[in-house]
Structures are given as structure tokens and as C-alpha cells.
Amino acid sequence: MSIPEIATNMQALLGPKANELALKTGFVQRASKVDGAVFARTLVLGWMGNPNASLQDLTQTAEATGVKVTPQGLDERFGRKAADFLKALLEEAVAQLVSAEPVVHPLLGRFAGVYILDSTVIPLPVSLEEVWLGCGGTNGSTAALKLQVRLDMCTGALEGPYLAPGREHDRHSPAQKAPLPRGSLRIADLGFFDLQTLATYDTQGVYFLTRILINTLIYDDHGERMELEQFLAGIHGDEVDVQVRLGSTVRLPVRLVARRVPIEIHEKRLLRLKDKARKKCQPLSQRTMTAAGWNVYATNVPVEKLSPSEGHALMHIRWQIELLFKLWKDEGRLDESRSRNPWRVLCEIYAKLISLIIQHWILLTCCWRILDRSLTKAARTLRGFAMAIASQFHSLSDICEILQLLDRILPAGCHLNRRGEPNSYQILLPECLA
Numbered sequence: 298m299s300i301p302e303i304a305t306n307m308q309a310l311l312g313p314k315a316n317e318l319a320l321k322t323g324f325v326q327r328a329s330k331v332d333g334a335v336f337a338r339t340l341v342l343g344w345m346g347n348p349n350a351s352l353q354d355l356t357q358t359a360e361a362t363g364v365k366v367t368p369q370g371l372d373e374r375f376g377r378k379a380a381d382f383l384k385a386l387l388e389e390a391v392a393q394l395v396s397a398e399p400v401v402h403p404l405l406g407r408f409a410g411v412y413i414l415d416s417t418v419i420p421l422p423v424s425l426e427e428v429w430l431g432c433g434g435t436n437g438s439t440a441a442l443k444l445q446v447r448l449d450m451c452t453g454a455l456e457g458p459y460l461a462p463g464r465e466h467d468r469h470s471p472a473q474k475a476p477l478p479r480g481s482l483r484i485a486d487l488g489f490f491d492l493q494t495l496a497t498y499d500t501q502g503v504y505f506l507t508r509i510l511i512n513t514l515i516y517d518d519h520g521e522r523m524e525l526e527q528f529l530a531g532i533h534g535d536e537v538d539v540q541v542r543l544g545s546t547v548r549l550p551v552r553l554v555a556r557r558v559p560i561e562i563h564e565k566r567l568l569r570l571k572d573k574a575r576k577k578c579q580p581l582s583q584r585t586m587t588a589a590g591w592n593v594y595a596t597n598v599p600v601e602k603l604s605p606s607e608g609h610a611l612m613h614i615r616w617q618i619e620l621l622f623k624l625w626k627d628e629g630r631l632d633e634s635r636s637r638n639p640w641r642v643l644c645e646i647y648a649k650l651i652s653l654i655i656q657h658w659i660l661l662t663c664c665w666r667i668l669d670r671s672l673t674k675a676a677r678t679l680r681g682f683a684m685a686i687a688s689q690f691h692s693l694s695d696i697c698e699i700l701q702l703l704d705r706i707l708p709a710g711c712h713l714n715r716r717g718e719p720n721s722y723q724i725l726l727p728e729c730l731a
Contacts, residue, residue: 411482
């Protein structure tokens with residue numbers, strides 16, 4: 298998407314569309330200087346510029362857009378109808394799929410897109426469990442919001458975040474069975490693991506790369522059941538790549554690829570597993586302990602298209618979506634609020650998500666083409682321009698001018714810092730895979 302298209306989308310979303318949805322949801326019922334568009338711009342651009350903004354800070358953003366409102370006047374508007382309005386506006390933003398030119402990369406370029414799926418959960422005030430029900434229990438909130446996303450690492454196209462109750466399983470996400478281009482690669486978190494879904498993608502010509510659930514039944518080419526722990530225990534080398542079938546009924550043909558992890562990593566995994574088993578008062582199986590010494594995954598990509606080393610490298614980039622969530626929470630303060638008013642907390646989450654989606658649009662256009670990009674550095678730079686965007690919001694040409702300035706300066710200062718271990722983009726380079 299071009300800069301003029303992003304500017305036009307922003308104006309439409311936080312202008313006419315916001316007013317339309319404010320009336321439709323009943324948030325605005327009579328003429329007021331603080332209409333849906335003003336309210337949305339104040340929150341979205343205000344929290345984009347300062348994720349810790351107070352009500353007084355937000356009134357300055359409103360002033361920048363040409364509207365005077367007091368902190369009290371703003372605070373009085375945070376209620377259920379405001380939350381319904383901002384949720385509807387968020388869904389409108391999610392529906393606009395924005396992508397950049399595909400990254401030129403030798404490994405990623407073998408596929409018609411490399412899609413990563415994952416989710417994250419945001420705890421909510423208990424009184425909101427009627428809206429978003431959490432898992433409860435000792436380790437979960439009775440009210441929680443789950444965000445499910447799918448990210449194409451080639452173009453940066455973000456699908457979602459799709460909203461769901463915190464207790465809903467990832468397998469029920471809209472992203473779970475959404476169509477993918479033939480020849481693309483799907484890499485999903487273990488919560489999305491489902492053999493029937495993978496079998497469907499396989500028949501559609503879509504590749505997948507996934508870890509497998511520990512209790513998944515595995516069969517060799519002769520139909521004999523394989524015990525994973527016995528199979529791995531019998532491996533004398535550090536790598537294995539064999540053809541197997543998964544599931545008692547699906548019998549999905551895949552490559553089972555495994556690599557032994559260093560002993561220190563194995564020991565750390567065992568400590569975590571033992572601690573988790575102790576807390577749940579459950580025994581730790583030998584299968585689990587043996588598997589902890591290996592990185593094991595299944596794929597339908599033929600070996601001539603993806604070697605074991607390349608497969609392990611691609612599994613590493615699954616963490617890029619974790620870094621996206623980290624960016625949203627650490628930099629965007631998505632899961633933080635100054636308020637104890639539950640409806641204001643929910644409004645803040647919705648408004649910040651809209652700002653993060655717009656931020657993603659801008660970063661795709663301005664720096665996604667840079668392989669060693671640091672989205673954290675880029676987001677911090679963008680934050681300083683939010684008030685300028687608010688003050689010039691009614692002028693399409695002025696917004697474009699601000700975004701064009703960002704397009705010039707971001708490539709100069711959003712590169713990853715050098716470190717001892719290679720970054721994700723370096724791990725995927727041919728010289729690192731040799």
C-alpha cells in the first residue's frame with residue numbers, strides 16, 4: 298500500500314466511518330462537538346503518541362484536532378456504548394488487509410507466502426467476564442481477551458487481531474482454517490495443531506511446518522505404531538528426517554524432522570516441565586522427558602524444497618510473532634491502563650489496538666523492505682509524529698507529507714543492534730544454513 302492510500306484509509310476510518318459506527322452503536326445519539334470521529338481520533342492518536350497518556354494528555358490531542366474537551370467530559374463518555382463503538386471500529390480496521398512489497402529473501406521466496414499464526418491473552422477486570430470470559434483458576438483471570446493473528450513474513454500482511462474470549466481454544470480462531478495461497482507455508486503455534494486442518498491444507502497444495510502434540514499417534518510406512526520416546530532414544534546422531542504418518546484415522550503423511558538440543562537446554566526444559574507437572578499434581582511421562590531433548594516438527598514440504606537445517610531455521614522465525622506481541626505490550630502498553638473503570642480499560646484496549654494496526658500499516662510501507670529492521674525502534678520514532686498527524690488530520694496532503702518524512706528517516710535509524718548471536722534474518726541466509 299502506498300503512502301497516499303494509508304493516509305486516505307486513516308482519514309476514512311477515523312472520520313466518516315467512525316461517525317457512521319458511532320450512530321449505529323448508539324454511542325452518539327445527538328449532535329455534539331465530540332462526535333464519533335473526534336472521540337476516535339483523540340483516543341487512537343493520543344495513545345499512539347503516548348501509550349501512558351492521561352485524560353489530560355488526551356484532551357491535548359483533541360485540541361490538536363481542533364476540538365476543546367475537558368478531562369471530565371472525556372471520562373464521562375467511557376461506558377459500554379463507547380466500548381461497542383470502538384470494537385466496531387476495530388473490526389473495520391482489521392478488515393483492511395495491508396501489505397508491503399514481498400521481501401526479497403532466498404529461503405522465504407521459495408513459498409507463495411510464509412504465514413505465522415499465534416495468539417496472546419490480555420487479562421481484564423473481573424466485572425468484564427460477561428463480555429470476555431477468561432479461563433479462571435489459579436493461573437488465569439475470570440475475564441480475559443484473546444487476540445489471534447496471522448502474519449505473512451514475506452509481505453508483512455497482518456490478518457487480525459481477531460477477538461475471542463480468553464478461554465476459547467485457538468483451534469476455533471477464524472485464522473485456523475482461513476484460505477491460504479497454493480504453495481504457501483503455514484507455521485502455527487502448537488495451540489492451532491489439528492490433524493484434520495493440516496490434512497485439508499495438504500490437499501489444497503498448502504505447505505505446513507509445525508510442532509506436534511506429545512500424544513499424537515505416529516505410524517511408520519508399514520502402518521506400525523512408533524513410540525516417539527523409543528524412536529528418539531535409538532537415534533545415535535543429532536538429526537533425523539523420516540517419513541511417517543500422523544493420527545490413527547487421518548494417517549497424514551509427513552516428514553518427521555528432529556534435531557538434538559544442547560544438554561544445557563535439555564536440562565532447562567526438564568526443570569520447567571517438572572515445575573509445571575508439580576503445580577498440576579500430574580506425573581511427568583518418559584515420552585515428554587525424552588522429547589524435551591529434541592526439537593521435533595512435522596512438515597509436508599518435500600526435502601528437495603526444504604532441507605532439515607532450513608526447516609529448523611524457519612521454525613525459528615515463529616518467534617517473530619511473539620516479538621510483535623511484545624512490541625504491542627511493551628511499547629504500546631496494550632495491557633496497561635491508568636483507570637479502574639472497567640469500561641474505560643476495555644475502550645483503551647480497543648483504541649490502542651486500532652492505533653497499533655495503523656502503526657503496522659505505516660511501518661510496512663516505510664521499513665518492512667529492510668531485512669534487519671527493528672520495529673521497536675521504528676515504532677518509537679513514529680510515536681513522535683502522532684501529534685503532528687492529529688494536528689494535520691483534515692489535510693490529506695499534509696498527512697502524506699508527514700508519512701513521506703517518516704519514509705525517509707526510518708530506514709536510517711531502525712536497524713537491529715549487533716549482538717553475539719545471529720538475528721532471525723541472518724539465520725535464514727544461505728551462508729548460515731550451509
